[in-house]
Amino acid sequence: MNWITGIQRAIDYVEDNLTGELDYEEIAKRACSSSFYFQRVFSILCGVTLGEYIRARRLTQAGTELTAGEARVVDTALKYGYDSPESFARAFTRFHGLTPSQAKLPGVKLKSFSRLHVKLILEGGHTMDYKIVKKEAFRVLEKVKWFPEDEELRQAEIPAFWNQARKEGVIPTLCRAASAEPAKKILGICYGTSRGEGEPRQFPYSIAVGYSGREPAPEGFRVNTIPAATWAVFPCRGAMPQAIQDTWRRIYAEFFPTADYAPTGGIDIEAYSDGDMSSPDYECEIWVAVERK
Structure with missing residues (x-):
């Protein structure tokens, strides 16, 4: 399996389990790799670390749910893997620029980190010495x-x-x-x-x-x-x-x-x-x- 296919399979696994416990070893297995090596190559190719990607995607979805107005902050915090509403609030505020409670108000602006899709794009003409x-x-x-x-x-x-x-x-x-x-x-x-x-x-x-x-x-x-x-x-x-x-x-x-x-x-x-x-x-x-x- 090449790295492009492997990383996409790992991303798909992450997306399917954002509300569950995500073990890095299990994620790396989708790319037929060790956790150490997968994290390294993921960061090189995707421009963000695996931890940053998971955190940004969880906070993106948490924001979407809170703006819908029905989810409670404490329930959303637990759903996306935070030990307490306080730790969730700190992470949420750093990412979105406002608190989870403020996200429930009408007309607020939130940030969105979109799902990654890894593709090999041939742009041609480049040489690489080796x-x-x-x-x-x-x-x-x-x-x-x-x-x-x-x-x-x-x-x-x-x-x-x-x-x-x-x-x-x-x-x-x-x-x-x-x-x-x-x-x-x-x-x-x-x-x-x-x-x-x-x-x-x-x-x-x-x-x-x-x-x-x-x-x-x-x-x-x-x-x-x-x-x-x-x-x-x-x-x-x-x-x-x-x-x-x-x-x-x-x-x-x-x-x-x-x-x-x-x-x-x-x-x-x-x-x-x-x-x-x-x-x-x-x-x-x-x-x-x-x-x-």
Whole structure:
């Protein structure tokens, strides 16, 4: 199943169960994916996180029901998964700009977030550079941290991890140890596995360099082996983070729907070169583990 079809099936499942309990694992199964990987690709392709989509659709329908005048606020709050009328009122006000009680008044204006329909639209004429690389297992030296699987939290916490690493001297320590391919690049490694039962599940992410092992690992760092794999490697040029976000979107919206390869749902690597990351000429790479369809 390709990602376009899979995400649409997942969206249809969400829409059919907006008033019930929505488990992210169950949603991801409709796309034949793990919860972690599905949330990531959903955000890349749809421009909103899965949590944002569910929340916006529930609040849209709640607003429609309240304006009809018959639904009670407390009943609507429980119907759409809120623990209390107070938490529902806060979310409702942030989304619509007025309270649930005000929504019941005649002539009020509410916001509507429409249902998503995912389609592959061929606009033609665009080229996308890439190369397929078969690479044996290699070792990395890395600073690892576990993050919540939830995409909304991850989008805030991973940049903070990079900022913390710069302040604490993690990057210079890694650069001194860099001695293996991808040479002279700082890697952001996203491991497509998670741990934990129930919520919140977590996944490991690391800031790393290729490592030959000639020097002992510094305290607080981990030596890990990236398994042998086939990689689709995409060059990225432009100011960060917009350029790399645009490249990720094109990978899933343009490359994978028509390519002979599909992502394995495993490890993804962003390989950053030295240089001014705000420059329009800055260059980096995205490595995605793939398999033939």
